[in-house]
Amino acid sequence: MLLPVLGCLLLFALITWQVMVHGPLLRLDVRADGLVVGSGPGWLSAGLSDLGNTEVALPVLVVAMAYALRRGSRRDVLAAALAMAVVPALVVPLKLWTARPGPLDPSTGYFPSGHSSTAMVAYGGAALLLMPYARRNWPVPVAVILTVATGAGLLLHGYHWPLDVLAAWLLCGALMLVTASCMRRSSSRTPGSRTDPS
Template structure:
């Protein structure tokens, strides 16, 4: 899997101007993604869905607990910085996926149209694309983060459903 990963990365890196890809990658920064989640959590609490908001907070808190030890254990070098280590899995992708999708799951029950989940998917995809195109991460780094954080989001989805049943019952 590493050989195709390297080949794909070589074909993609720097095909889009750095100024664009860096901004896209920045969508996965904690100061960008966490306020989105915090606002959605505050809205959920205001609507009486404390349990769902707590589940979203717990999912976000678990991201570094999952990602950081694996980064240290694998010590994978970066595409453009072979002397540096800790690129696998992508923390920015994990942050973007968890923050934006958890926020979307909290908001979706209160919207007339299902726009939050497609918006979260778009923000996560833009983050991942920026990270790979800029050369900050290998494609497998991004894929691993997406797969690792999915169970956390399934827990948030379950909590949102439980919270909705409790408030309507």
């Protein structure tokens, strides 16, 4: 688990450095953005980007937390809640520090994408909470689809640069790997999951 977390954080640091120094990755980012902005119907891209709004994503996580709490997964619920609370604590200072303008907006504060971060942690946390109780492994693919759809909507509508979204996924991917590891540890400590020595 440590290597994937470190890999995500190192790639995130590389992208952040490129954004700060206006390096070659930033130039590629601007070109890629020019190819995707405005593609597809505006109502669809706006709707997809709204999946990252706190008014949409947080209720999904809260419902999953309530369900898991009812099933007795208190530590897992706490881990998911802490992960969601960490998002603004990480993202807001980075937005202020990098002060990157948006593709269609000269005001700053676009790196990393807050909507992408919220979507990944809310839907990912909900999936982790529901997985032990799902008959099939559907929560994770659904969370991935919702997270990717949010990022696609943000790019197509011109709300964010591609690197803004990618950086959010890397940063919050590391956070979700740590959260998943904490949940696995807490589940292995529950009395029901222990096997008696024979």
